[in-house]
Amino acid sequence: MSEYRIQGNTGEWEVVIGLEVHAQVTSNAKLFSGASASYGGEPNSHVSLVDAAMPGMLPVPNRECLRQAVRTGMAINAQINRWSRFDRKNYFYADLPQGYQISQLYHPIVGEGEIEVTLNEKDPESPTKKIGIERIHVEQDAGKLMHDQHPTMSFVDLNRSGVALMEIVSRPDMSSPQEAGAYLKKLRSILRYVGSCDGNMEQGSMRADVNVSVRKPGGPLGTRTETKNVNSIRFMMQAIEYEAQRQVDLLESGGAVVQETRLFDPNKMETRSMRSKEDAHDYRYFPDPDLLPVELDDAFLEECKASLPELPDAKRKRYESMGLTAYNAAVLTAEAETAFWFEDLLSHGVDAKQGSNWLLSELFGALNKLGKSLDESPVNPAQAAELLGLVADGTISGSIAKQVFEIMLETGQGAAAIVEERGLKQTNDTGAIEAEIAKIMAANEDKVAEYRSGKDKLFGFFVGQTMKAMQGKANPQVINELLKKALDV
């Protein structure tokens, strides 16, 4: 899709990128216990005896977590495995109470799928690329360690321990930071459409492990490094850029890339080795003997399928078929948040073209100025629909609508109330308009003559003067008609 190359002293290098994305599954309770999965909470309060791995405690899986993984798999056209299993990944760490993470290695719940990405989703002409998904599996999150509370101790909080994650593993199909960024953005959008993850990277409900290697174009794959837990799209792109350059420099100076785990430091914009944690990992995966195989039946799968919403690509095509420009359709569907807002607007009877233009120019412009996201918009779809309805039925003109919208943003008042209170209704009173036209023609006899002798451009001048005289409240179409009648004698 993009020809991203690193120029080294020995020539060009190609970058190979694969991502393992951990996405927290949206659910009320944890994967294997009935404790709350919600973010925050007092330390060690969202913890059951199961999450704390007390002796004799046993896991019982949460149906919703599996359902969300299956729906996500369906959304990327992946193979859904009717038979899967949980395995234990054994390692010791203070944030891992059981001494093992329940995960899926040998038989994941979701197999191969793919996601189509485009470098610039706002440009319908931008080329697309299919990124392969190797698998999605479900696993437990770990707890949290705090290091800054005590001089010689770290503190363990198990609130996160046992929360359900989906690990979404891509093929090493990306070859530039931009592609990886586009993939992560598209993936996040799909997760939000499906409702299986809120995609909130700041809170850590989505994070990426980034596998990077470099090679001479077309050559054999190089040794890769894995940069762990990158929690923003921008950081991920920076990490790839840094890491690829580091590997090229290393190789060209006669060194070798070591397969290792690394950490991205966003302050220094660099990755560094986490070799301290490498301590001879051997996870000794084996099927969790506390659990039986997961067997999904037809009814379960059918419900998953039936409950899937329209996905971004399908929605974009539908919007185009409704007459929206390719640009508008692309922008409206790129983020679930925008698409859902727009759908809400349409559900209030707003015309698609009118609504999409208004949303993308007026609303986005206003939010941009306010520094707010769509979620924080002071005007909701119902209120917007009220405003657009007044334009559509001719109650106010487009220019008055802009004024009304600004007042709405400031005061929070409804559009109809504003129009009523401030007398902004546009008039179709032809008598009043004709009277003003007559006055303007009388005051500008020279221009009338010029116009009549062929200077058509002056028509706009008369429209502007009339509208001004009518304080903007006249229906512009009526002005046009009456002016034509008066001038074109």
Place this chain on the structure above:
Amino acid sequence: MSVDKDTVNKIARLSRIAISDAEADKMVGELNGILAWVEQLGEVDVTGVEPMTAVIPNKLRLRDDVVTDGDVREKVLANAPAREGSFFGVPKVIE
């Protein structure tokens, strides 16, 4: 396959069990004895046999997504060898 002292030390490290030199020496013999004995399993023809997954035919039940547990901090922390306020304390981990 037989294990040597290095392997025993590696297994002990993976198991997070401190082991003295003398213990490691002794363990080499014990583990090799046991492993040599279990390796007779290699004689069994298992062609076409799937590893056992469920001892007694049974179906995995799935829980409803309802919060039914948690908010038991005192129970969770009651046996902590080093409780620090609302947390478990461990020797400082340098990441």
Place this chain on the structure above:
Amino acid sequence: MTDFSRMGVAAIRDGVAKGEFKAVEVAEALNTRVANAKALNAFIVETPETALEAAAAVDADRAAGKPLGKMAGVPIGMKDLFCTEGVQTTAASHILEGFVPTYESTVSANLWKAGAGMLGKLNLDQFAMGSSNETSYFGNVISPWRRNDGGNAALAPGGSSGGSSSAIAARLCPAATGTDTGGSIRQPAAFTGISGIKPTYGRCSRWGIVAFASSLDQAGPMARDVRDCAIMLEAMAGFDPKDSTSLDLPVPAWESGLNSDLKGKRIGIPREYRLDGIDEDIAAMWDNGIAWLKDAGADVVDISLPHTKYALPAYYIIAPAEASSNLARYDGVRFGLRDLPDGSGLQDMYAATRAAGFGAEVRRRIMIGTYVLSAGFYDAYYTQAQKVRALIARDFEQAWASCDLILAPTAPSAAFGLGEKTSDPLSMYLNDVFAVPASLAGLPAMSVPGGLSKDGLPLGLQIIGKALDEQAVLNAGLAIEERSGFTAEAGEWW
């Protein structure tokens, strides 16, 4: 005066129900016996107050005319592998010394609901790993039995439920809980002349039982006769949504279903169990058992379980593998022992804690389990063992075409002396050779007394049944019990 120590579960329950005596009287009498039997070291913790409270509650219920539970008024011993709320639970390991659960295991809760009371927590092999009760951090349990050679050599009560077997055989309690992973109910029952049944895997909830090997662990009752086992199993068993491997089935009325008429039943005698060099006493007892079952109306058929020889090696891969992972949670962070040498970090703390907290046998099994699961060895050991396990289960499936039950010895010998087998772990493991196949296949299996050895020590006969057919197993056990005339008792030397 009534000697409550000679009464079984049914006798105590019925006596209390009829008002012949008070539950509190029974609890008091047995509390005293427990307190006076320290030499056996059967209990890690004694809970006389708990026993009295439960008994008083039963007496009050009876006085109020309320319905009484299946075990009402029966004081029992609780293997210290079951988590008991407010009472130290250790799995006989230093690493859990002082651990006081804030929760009650499902099985023990079921028993208390049925009106049973707790005399104390019974000693066992550490984390249930052992066949002689010599791996407990709290010391060896001594069998009340002695050889008839006039000597006073201390004998093993079997394991891992050695505290349970010793206490029942010494009549400190009429019954006790056991758990069986590879024979831990049946072998100690055989060694001490009592009965015990491991039900079908999934009958008893594992929730709240300290895990050894999850795919094998199963709780069951131990008592002095078959009827008492049936009563107690009814109280222990039942579906538990908190255990994903629990069977969602009603609990059969095993006690009222007891019937020793075996007409039409076919008893399989597996030829592979007749090992070369089999102990003469064992062979003779087995022959007696065959004769008794025939006498009860059963047909006896020869069967083959061709993979029997591989059961024990498969077990010694699967059980340690699961254990190595199950025991990872004992890390000194949230409960139990913490050993933090000066200036050491987290990983050093783990290694020091686990070295100090786990006994030698536990450490050995964790190491074996870690090794067989480690990179490069997993398929050769673990996967192969699970395939062999499938073949062993298939052997039984095929055997059920020609028989309904299987009769075999429980153990290859009578009780051995303490210290006799501790130097060679492998020779200790071989003691479970007859018990392990049924564990691997998840089948119900029971041990009942089958006679005495030349040394005057009890021997056990094992009955293995089809999955979920505990009733047939109990019935055959009853048929043997009625015919064996086993009345021998350990002399009260302690």
